[in-house]
Amino acid sequence: MNKITPFLWFDNNLEEAIEFYSSVFKSFEAGEIRRFSKAGPGPEGSVMTANFTINGQEFTGMNGGPLFKFTEAISFVIDCKTQDEVDYYWEKLSADGGQKVECGWLKDKFGLFWQVTPTILIEMLGDSDREKAARVMQAMMQMKKLDIKGLQDAYEG
Structure with a gap:
């Protein structure tokens, strides 16, 4: 069976969000963090996407910029x-x-x-x-x- 994972678009503050949610939820698990390369489109080394789990629910976040809220x-x-x-x-x-x-x-x-x-x-x-x-x-x-x-x-x- 396919699972469904919420995919959240952040305004270039995904790393801060992960730190925040890890401080709020006692059952928080950080997963894989993928960073931009020289090819971009974000600054090299900054977080592109990350997986994390809150109270058993998996999420994927992306630093997509200010386009969507x-x-x-x-x-x-x-x-x-x-x-x-x-x-x-x-x-x-x-x-x-x-x-x-x-x-x-x-x-x-x-x-x-x-x-x-x-x-x-x-x-x-x-x-x-x-x-x-x-x-x-x-x-x-x-x-x-x-x-x-x-x-x-x-x-x-």
Whole structure:
């Protein structure tokens, strides 16, 4: 079976991104780094592409320059079991020029979008009691960083 690997276009800051993500994610593994030769098109010796793994998900990054930017149309979900995990990823990924958006979404300093999501949220939204699920949705829509206690309070009514 073919595997699918997200391929991310960075604005000549892939090496910095790898260093950043390795400091944020405890389960991070750097893979092969390929550098430009004299033939270019980037400066000789600078990173062209690199493979890395975050929490078991493989990625390939490329230093492609400023032509293309990340958008909200693609985001990566981090499933968090506890509020401490939500708080950790929310603060780390939004630091140093990142942007806290809403409903658990944020943009990191490289422009990549993340959803920092408590696992229990998905369970509550999928509850067969649609009133409970609607209250949770309403509460979530009022939050930037998701608050498990606030979501649970909405769920309980």
